[in-house]
Amino acid sequence: MSTRERVLWIVAGIAIVIYALFPVGWIVSLSLKSSADIANGQFLPTSVSWENYTQILVGDAAELFLPALRNSFGIVLIATFIACVLSMFAAYAIARLNFRGKRLILSTALAVAIFPVISIVTPLYNLWRQIGLYDTWPGLIIPYLSLTLPLSIWTMSAFFREIPWEMEQAAQVDGATSWQAFRKVIVPLATPGVFTTAILAFFIAWNDFAYGISLTSTGAARPVPAALGLFSGASQFESPNGPIAAAAVIVTIPVVVLVLIFQRRIVAGLTNGAVKG
Amino acid sequence: MTTTTERPGTGGAAPAPPEGTGTSDKARSEQRLGWMLAGPAFAIMLLVTAYPIAQAVYYSLFDYRLTDPANRSFAGLNNYLVVLTDEIWWISFGVTVFITVVTVAVELVLGFALALVMMNALKAIRPILRAAILIPYAVITVVSAFAWQYAFSLDSGFVNSWFSWLPGVTADTDWFGGTWSSLFVVCLAEIWKTTPFISLLLLAGLAQVPDVLQEAARVDGATWWQRMWKVTIPNMKAAIMVALLFRTLDAFRVFDTVFVMTGGANNTETVSFLAYRQTIDRLEIGLGSAVSVLLFLSVVVICVGFIKGFKVDLSQARGEK
Numbered sequence: 398m399s400t401r402e403r404v405l406w407i408v409a410g411i412a413i414v415i416y417a418l419f420p421v422g423w424i425v426s427l428s429l430k431s432s433a434d435i436a437n438g439q440f441l442p443t444s445v446s447w448e449n450y451t452q453i454l455v456g457d458a459a460e461l462f463l464p465a466l467r468n469s470f471g472i473v474l475i476a477t478f479i480a481c482v483l484s485m486f487a488a489y490a491i492a493r494l495n496f497r498g499k500r501l502i503l504s505t506a507l508a509v510a511i512f513p514v515i516s517i518v519t520p521l522y523n524l525w526r527q528i529g530l531y532d533t534w535p536g537l538i539i540p541y542l543s544l545t546l547p548l549s550i551w552t553m554s555a556f557f558r559e560i561p562w563e564m565e566q567a568a569q570v571d572g573a574t575s576w577q578a579f580r581k582v583i584v585p586l587a588t589p590g591v592f593t594t595a596i597l598a599f600f601i602a603w604n605d606f607a608y609g610i611s612l613t614s615t616g617a618a619r620p621v622p623a624a625l626g627l628f629s630g631a632s633q634f635e636s637p638n639g640p641i642a643a644a645a646v647i648v649t650i651p652v653v654v655l656v657l658i659f660q661r662r663i664v665a666g667l668t669n670g671a672v673k674g
Numbered sequence: 675m676t677t678t679t680e681r682p683g684t685g686g687a688a689p690a691p692p693e694g695t696g697t698s699d700k701a702r703s704e705q706r707l708g709w710m711l712a713g714p715a716f717a718i719m720l721l722v723t724a725y726p727i728a729q730a731v732y733y734s735l736f737d738y739r740l741t742d743p744a745n746r747s748f749a750g751l752n753n754y755l756v757v758l759t760d761e762i763w764w765i766s767f768g769v770t771v772f773i774t775v776v777t778v779a780v781e782l783v784l785g786f787a788l789a790l791v792m793m794n795a796l797k798a799i800r801p802i803l804r805a806a807i808l809i810p811y812a813v814i815t816v817v818s819a820f821a822w823q824y825a826f827s828l829d830s831g832f833v834n835s836w837f838s839w840l841p842g843v844t845a846d847t848d849w850f851g852g853t854w855s856s857l858f859v860v861c862l863a864e865i866w867k868t869t870p871f872i873s874l875l876l877l878a879g880l881a882q883v884p885d886v887l888q889e890a891a892r893v894d895g896a897t898w899w900q901r902m903w904k905v906t907i908p909n910m911k912a913a914i915m916v917a918l919l920f921r922t923l924d925a926f927r928v929f930d931t932v933f934v935m936t937g938g939a940n941n942t943e944t945v946s947f948l949a950y951r952q953t954i955d956r957l958e959i960g961l962g963s964a965v966s967v968l969l970f971l972s973v974v975v976i977c978v979g980f981i982k983g984f985k986v987d988l989s990q991a992r993g994e995k
Binding site: 403406407409410412413414416418420421423427430435436438440483484486487489490491494495496497498499501505506508509511512513514515516517518519520522523524539540542543546547550600603604606607610611626641642645648649652653655656657664668 | 701704705707708709711712714715716718719720722723725726727729730733740787788791792794795796799801802803804805806807808809810811812813814815816817818820821822824825827829830831832834835836845866870871874875877878920923926927929930933934946949950953954959962963966967969970973977
């Protein structure tokens with residue numbers, strides 16, 4: 398690679414970093430502007446103010462934001478956990494057993510993944526109101542499974558297919574019991590796949606807006622994205638932009654932390670299930 | 675999970691399993707175990723999608739609004755007639771198609787460029803690029819929509835003052851005051867958020883193009899463009915098609931960004947938004963269901979079109995190979 402080419406690729410790399418971080422930097426910057434400073438027409442605040450954060454964490458907007466944050470964490474973590482356990486069994490069967498219906502299960506997962514969420518929202522809205530699941534945690538956890546299960550099943554099957562399962566038998570030949578072989582050999586090999594899947598499932602459920610806004614009506618179950626979407630309409634405080642930006646920054650922190658720690662695995666997980674040849 | 679009865683290494687050739695009963699017993703128990711393990715996930719997927727869509731089809735045949743549930747009456751295909759003869763449906767359909775075509779086209783080119791840079795970047799900076807590119811993917815769509823909206827908005831934006839040198843942009847340019855300028859910002863936000871996904875899929879495809887082919891073409895004196903068009907792209911057609919299909923389906927369902935940015939004002943309503951508004955705001959379950967079913971059918975048509983028209987091999991997407 399010539400020096401000129403090398404410089405070119407580095408410049409392109411810097412452009413990518415700016416592309417990816419610019420809007421995030423902007424929302425952070427906006428969240429640090431005081432209400433008098435919001436309209437300064439500049440990217441950066443004139444002086445840094447924590448006013449927006451106090452407003453959503455302890456001030457007027459706290460009663461809207463904090464329950465939403467609790468709902469988001471609770472509902473998303475439970476949905477992620479259930480999806481991972483169910484798809485772990487399914488993926489094990491798909492990767493290791495020979496049974497009729499394997500293709501049917503994988504095709505169904507694909508069909509569910511491309512399903513338009515809004516088409517499900519209308520009937521669920523009606524059904525949930527009739528059976529009392531409207532505006533409850535389970536009322537969101539169940540539809541979140543439809544978002545997370547298909548991806549979890551693919552991703553985990555792709556990972557499980559690459560596990561050298563013969564090692565389990567090899568360990569048994571060496572005198573391990575079948576439980577020991579499973580726990581000491583297979584579990585460590587399977588853990589990264591399960592873990593990666595959990596992260597991707599978390600992202601998807603954390604991102605949901607359509608279910609959150611349609612199937613909840615109060616702070617009892619409304620997750621953060623839906624609460625953010627409704628902040629703008631409410632005129633409880635003067636300009637909602639600053640507090641919304643602060644809330645947006647707070648809900649972005651968990652995903653950024655996950656990305657920074659697990660980037661390699663996330664990329665493997667995203668590309669493993671979708672394009673394999 | 676595996677039975678411990680098979681103990682290899684007992685010496686000598688293991689006796690062949692008796693034909694018939696033994697193998698089919700094993701096959702049958704494997705069949706049962708397979709469904710026992712995969713069944714719950716399968717059942718839940720069906721329950722949360724097949725049942726609601728069947729329900730939506732059913733409701734779409736009724737004149738039914740939640741504010742007046744006692745007067746539910748069978749309406750046949752009338753709801754579809756009402757929807758399909760209404761200008762609102764066609765505007766929202768047009769807007770959805772516009773957003774889909776623009777974003778997917780731009781994302782394919784941009785995503786390919788990003789993938790090329792990541793592919794060729796020095797080893798040392800590759801992790802930085804990878805982490806950077808995952809950030810838009812992981813940021814909540816609603817947050818991205820707010821970030822872009824506030825950047826362009828009159829009361830808190832900086833875009834107008836930064837780009838005032840462009841013709842047509844002044845300090846009071848109201849981006850959300852018209853259809854096309856609103857859609858422009860919506861598309862920008864969508865492109866920013868979803869290009870990383872497409873570029874990662876393309877990167878995986880790029881990595882599969884054999885190096886020897888590139889080398890051979892280089893030896894034969896092919897230019898960079900020729901190698902790109904004649905070697906790289908044809909060899910990653912499958913990856914490109916899968917990425918395109920996934921993104922098209924995803925783009926067609928656009929909802930979050932439009933909800934946050936414009937709320938459907940100035941004719942920027944998309945099909946998903948229309949379905950939402952009919953059901954949740956207006957409580958017109960019958961009409962809303964009809965729109966939902968039409969949205970579902972559009973997605974099916976796109977999917978079938980891709981598979982038949984472009985011969986997308988979904989066994990790859992399903993991870994069967």
